[in-house]
Amino acid sequence: MTNSKEKPDLKTKVRALFDDFLLEKQYRKTPERYAVLDIVYSSGSRHFEIEWLCQEMEKQAFRVSRATVYNTMQLLVECHLAIKHQFRKKASVYERALYNDPHHHLICTQCGKIIEHKDPDLIQLIGAKSIRRFTPSYYDLNIYGICSTCTRMNRKKRK
Ligand SMILES: [Zn+2]
Ligand SMILES: [Zn+2]
Structure with missing residues (x-):
């Protein structure tokens, strides 16, 4: 399975994978697309929505539309560099697919919240399979x- 520590050459590795994909599909290699990839693979980006990604791009002084950011994420999902979680009508939540700490998700079927869950026993069991x-x-x-x-909310409502 994927290793847990973030390596210094991590961004170079994923950039190379993205390079191959864009070349193969004959998609344009734009600085914006690589900037999105960099943000996805920088620390602090565990589970995030497009909105967060747009803000991060703005912080880096990139003038891109929401659609561009969204389309880039679709590309990252297509080449298996990112995972997309979509639940009911909630906004999609993304995370990196490679070099991610092993973890599971607890998903609330009522509010759609995704909670990161780390069960060492379960992680070890699946990892050793x-x-x-x-x-x-x-x-x-x-x-x-x-x-x-x-x-808690449901309990209050019932009273
Ligand atoms: Zn996750
Ligand atoms: Zn909930």
């Missing part, structure tokens, strides 16, 4: 239920 005639590169485990905030 070998699958016949298959080489896993990453996995995504979602556990659906009701978050504590919604549970």
Whole structure:
């Protein structure tokens, strides 16, 4: 599975993967697209929405539309550099696909919140699994239920 520590050459590696993909698909190599990739693979970007990404781009003085940022994320998902989580009508949540700390997701079916969950036993179990005639590169485990905030709200409503 993916290793947990962020390596100094991480951005160079993902840039090379993105390079190959853009070349193969004959998509344009724009500085904006690489800037988005850099942000996705910088620390502090665990689970994020397009809105956050737009703000980060602005901080770096990139003048890009929301559509451009969105389209770039679609490309990153297409080349398996990012994972997209979409739940009901909530805004999509993204995260990097490679060099991510192993973790699972608790997803509230009421408010759509995605909570990062780290269960060392489960992570070890899945990490140690070998699958016949298959080489896993990453996995995504979602556990659906009701978050504590919604549970509290539901209790209040019932009173
Ligand atoms: Zn995640
Ligand atoms: Zn909830």
